[in-house]
Amino acid sequence: MKKRVLITGAAGFLGSHLCDRFIKEGYNVIGMDNLITGDLQNIEHLFSLPSFEFYHHDVTKFVHVSGKLDYILHFASPASPIDYLKIPIQTLKVGAMGTHNLLGLAKEKGARMLIASTSEVYGDPAVHPQTEDYWGNVNPVGPRGVYDEAKRYQEAITMAYHTYHGLATRIIRIFNTYGPRMRLNDGRVLPAFIGQALRGEDLTIFGDGSQTRSFCFVDDLVEGIYRLLLSDYAGPVNIGNPSEITIAQFAEEIIALTGTNQKVIYKPLPKDDPKQRQPDITLARQLLGWEPKVSRQEGLKITYEYFKSLSHEQLFKKEHKDFEGYIK
Numbered sequence: 001m002k003k004r005v006l007i008t009g010a011a012g013f014l015g016s017h018l019c020d021r022f023i024k025e026g027y028n029v030i031g032m033d034n035l036i037t038g039d040l041q042n043i044e045h046l047f048s049l050p051s052f053e054f055y056h057h058d059v060t061k062f063v064h065v066s067g068k069l070d071y072i073l074h075f076a077s078p079a080s081p082i083d084y085l086k087i088p089i090q091t092l093k094v095g096a097m098g099t100h101n102l103l104g105l106a107k108e109k110g111a112r113m114l115i116a117s118t119s120e121v122y123g124d125p126a127v128h129p130q131t132e133d134y135w136g137n138v139n140p141v142g143p144r145g146v147y148d149e150a151k152r153y154q155e156a157i158t159m160a161y162h163t164y165h166g167l168a169t170r171i172i173r174i175f176n177t178y179g180p181r182m183r184l185n186d187g188r189v190l191p192a193f194i195g196q197a198l199r200g201e202d203l204t205i206f207g208d209g210s211q212t213r214s215f216c217f218v219d220d221l222v223e224g225i226y227r228l229l230l231s232d233y234a235g236p237v238n239i240g241n242p243s244e245i246t247i248a249q250f251a252e253e254i255i256a257l258t259g260t261n262q263k264v265i266y267k268p269l270p271k272d273d274p275k276q277r278q279p280d281i282t283l284a285r286q287l288l289g290w291e292p293k294v295s296r297q298e299g300l301k302i303t304y305e306y307f308k309s310l311s312h313e314q315l316f317k318k319e320h321k322d323f324e325g326y327i328k
């Protein structure tokens with residue numbers, strides 16, 4: 001009997017890669033998405049497969065799935081700072097009410113539930129690199145609070161279901177991840193820089209570019225998620241690539257990769273933008289025998305090829321022109 005997995009946010013960047021992986025592993029996959037930030041193009045290659053079903057549904061409403069379920073992976077959420085500024089209430093609801101609905105479903109079905117948490121639970125971290133036992137430095141009422149606090153609540157309610165209902169749960173804290181199927185115009189730094197290079201625009205560095213991030217290629221992340229799901233560890237686990245870089249250095253790498261003649265220009269740093277971020281992955285190494293395998297050089301090349309393959313219309317589609325005020 002094939003195992004059956006529900007993946008929420010299935011039409012998004014990470015969700016679609018997870019659908020691919022679970023189908024490859026021989027599971028029956030139900031993909032669920034309300035298509036607010038997801039795109040059916042990311043999963044259209046799966047629609048003809050008997051092992052794939054798609055439900056167009058918003059998980060903040062009661063979630064019903066008939067038949068058995070072995071696993072639930074909750075990846076539905078806006079995930080770019082500009083997205084959650086644009087739809088703050090939905091961001092809070094999908095992390096809070098969506099998670100609650102899915103935990104209820106997991107309990108009903110006796111399914112194991114894995115939630116996508118985030119390095120944002122550490123806020124602008126005072127501990128570096130970030131270990132799972134650091135409680136974070138989040139501004140609850142700042143612009144990023146709607147995402148950060150939704151994810152913190154999500155961790156709390158998931159742990160409560162584990163403790164009080166004995167539900168099998170897994171919590172992954174995802175650090176910056178990139179790869180094919182990111183939305184070119186989602187506002188995040190990698191698609192922003194590559195999109196600017198492809199359109200012949202200057203690359204916009206927010207602040208002085210000294211802030212750091214650590215970028216993980218999507219295939220490595222998916223491997224970490226797969227291993228964590230099948231492990232027996234209920235506490236939060238960081239999955240990310242510890243290779244840390246400043247945003248200014250990152251802009252230089254994108255300029256070299258794309259061969260653009262454009263220059264960098266500086267814009268104001270968004271409020272509460274974390275100054276540094278790097279995962280400590282000691283726990284993932286010990287528990288899961290996991291570590292990233294794809295170098296930034298390799299991963300960026302693959303991602304650049306993907307962005308180059310997009311249509312002219314996709315390249316010039318402006319999703320967020322009304323939200324440029326966010327960086328002022």
Ligand code: UDP
Pocket residue numbers: 080081176187188189190192193204205206207211213247269270273274
């Ligand atoms: N950033 C930038 N230029 C852009 C978009 C983002 O310099 O066009 C910066 C942003 O201020 C942050 C970093 O790049 O310091 C990563 O931003 P992103 O939105 O990708 O994700 P975050 O890690 O902040 O959630």
